[in-house]
Amino acid sequence: MDYRNLLELTLKVSTFGAAYALLISILWFLPRRNKGEALLEKASKLVLGFPALALVTNLTAQIARYFEVMHWPAQTMYEVIPLGTATGFLSTLILYAVLGLHKQKGVARGFADLFVALILLGAAFTLSYVLNLDPTGKPLPPALQSYWFSTHITAYMFGYFTLFIATIAAWLHFCFKFWRGIFQSKDYPMPASKFWAIGLFALVPIPFGMHGILLGPGILLLAGFISTLSMKTENKMAWFDAWEKGSDRFTWLIFVVGFPFLTAGLIQGGLWAQEAWALYWGWDSKEVSALISWLFYLVYMHLRFVAGWRGEKGMWILILGGLSVYITFQLFGYLPASQNSLHRYTDMENVPAQRLLAD
Amino acid sequence: MERETNNILRSTGKPRAFTWTFKSGLLGLIVLIAWAELLGHFGRHTMSAQGDARWGYAIAFFFTLLPFFGLLSFRTAFAFHFFRSIKVGVLNLVLIGLGAMIGVLVHQENVDNPIPASGVASLNAWEEIASGETWSYEQQKTWFFYAGGGGNSSSFRNAQAFFLYHLLGKVGGDLWFNLDESLDVNQVEIQRRLDGLVDHIPGIRARFGEDLAVAIASQSRVGLETRADNRRISALEEKWNDSLWSFFVLADRLDFIRVYRSDWYSLLWAVLFLGVLSNTFRGGWRRLLKPGKWGFVITHSGILILVTGAFFGRMGEMRGILNLRVGDVGHEFQLYALSPEGRAQFRPFLGDSDGAPFALKLDAFRADQHDVLDVWYVKEGADHKLEYEFALDAQPKERVWQGLHLTYDRPISDPIDGTPALEITVLEYFPQAKVLSFNESLFPQKVDPVNAADFYSVAFPAALLRIQTNGTTPQEHWLSGDPEAKPLPVSYLSPDGEPRLLYLLFREDTSGQSLPFEWRSKLSVLRGPSTAKDVIRSGEIRVNDYLHYDGWRFFQTSHDPNDPKYSGIGVVYDPGMEAVLLGFWMVMLGTITVFLVNPIFTRKHRGTS
Incomplete structure (x- = not known):
């Protein structure tokens, strides 16, 4: 199997895994008997198998790509994004342990399954986008032939995708808060x-295409659907109290896993640039975009440590940080300062088969 | 508010330290920014003005400095608490981030060739006072940065229009643009043109594989859309010219087009330094020795060292290029920075340790291009001449390495898993080789590798290919990358019985369309009292591996595909670099210690408290 086949396989695993985890998650929010609970718990244990399997197929794809292009597969978006999804799957497994999701019971377990479902769904969307990109393998220019090429980009990808997960977790919190404010407005009033x-905010990402629709209105509507189901149970949305209490720690721990890698990616970029051009920091727009994302998280950390910005205030910064990471990673090419960037390699106007087009 | 403004006296009569809040901290930072701008303005004019005006600027500079010393002398605690306030520190980080955002949202001028200080003002006034006059050098240079040569992607106007086009295009596009209908991105027309490909894509997929078919389809769509977009962006440049010019004038006045070199941005970094310095070592040294604090201390000390190194680097750095041909000796190099008049500037090499001059000799250079295998499927054309079967702008080529296995020409009905009619395997590959004998068709028969350690020897690559057609017994052929070598003809029958003819050409890709695979220079440092200079150091440079000598760094930076003897050697003198690198490592290791090492060993994390 070649790289493309393996990516398609990973896409299938992610899609099926997302559907399965979502189904199990929804079942957790429905009323059930004791026997059902035990069955559901067994079914829930399988959820983690999907990111694990997706990690295996995704990593195998990256290895296959290595042999197709004979260098670390991280030069084009066709290679970098799947590297990112692989780190995302790895991060999911690590977070599952760090956050203790395997120990959760009842609706909290449903919440954990929903969390995994959203990550798998995001990965599936991402991979389906990748499969439409230009798959041409390109030789590495001299500057990229460095050991930093693999460590710098991989650290960044792990940091980026883990912090995306933190953004999803924070956004999920606000989405459920939104619906509880509607469904239980008397008991839990929320300011207009x-x-x-x-x-x-749900509308903001829509212009970014399918990813934006999934992240913004998609998650909000999904949370609405689950909240509606919850409202039919005896305890209604009482589970949200426990989540709300732990959400700050939950998102913080995801940040703790991702931030050191973001820092390592940023610094390794400087160390590498120093070796390549004896210029550790050139204020290149890609470098600056990455610095901006890093500063978002630095501000989040300091506000949390010393200004007491726990809870929702901090989570808003995590969401903005995720937006900044997305701009750095995917929208960088549209920034005015990117026109002269050393990180810009492609001639977008190139049409390789001019004479085969219709006149 | 009461807390912000009251510098309350305690009952003892001693002044209580002022508590900096977000609001007062922001105000303090804005005042400092204004002060830094004034100080920079007067300082620069003191250096550049002539005659009496210079005294005026010097006096203004002195009086601008006074409040700073006044605060330090009479309100030491007030100033100290400002820098030590975490809220001020966080605000400062936010402002550094905002400055960086301005840096990426506003097209930045070239730091080595900035627009002249008076350029924008004089060009702005040009229409009114001197209509019809020829533009001065300053005005021409400023206009070139603003508008480029028309559609120039590196111009300010084009970059901003490009950004606004894509940003506003996401939220209602045409409502904002109101462009001529003839410029619309006509998706129907693009699709109509792409439909022309539909007949060819299955054949390309079957012949060359899925990747090339997807690449052609994907690049063609993106290319056609980008061309249409770029036409609209050019139109928007003209349409919005007045607004973009006004923005340009404002961006120049606020230093938004040179953020990273502006006084206000430098001040924010100075505040960061003082903030970190006053916070890191507070509470006594014993506190810093606690294992739980090591990560914190390493990270913050790293930031201090990094900013210090960057400061010294900025004060004393020189960057440029040394253009040499093999055998040449260079005593001076050309700075990247041009003079204010736009002329090239040169600097001699002076050793850091003793200030004595030295020179650099290029002993050897070679750029090793990628070795590729061209695959040319041909057919007989209308006038019985051979022509390419696929009218692509560039025929497919493959990078070559030992073990590479290529397959071509599967059935159109099963382009993924069908049996290929042609298989090529690279059995042996020598980046540098010598052909010992040729066969009767003048193809290499016996080939030996050149000693791989001698990168600089001029020898062409060679590859031994195993070629199997229609499942028959494989044939082995040596191909040489010698430019004089002929392409190898291969013929076979396609899966549906059609005769096929293709040529395989193995060569070094010297088209200049991509950077070389590898490039290296051998350098000697010459130092001595007379023309008979002594070689005191020799070394090799390549990308990601430079030569470091007495404060100078030399690295491989360019080559000329048309002149194999030429080597472009980057030259850097940066007195702060070691400190910056140390700072980098400390920040990285400190962060890892705080977030990953400490929690593992302490089994708890501050986030849980």
């Missing part, structure tokens, strides 16, 4: 400004 903020 917060409704508007969440509602508007």
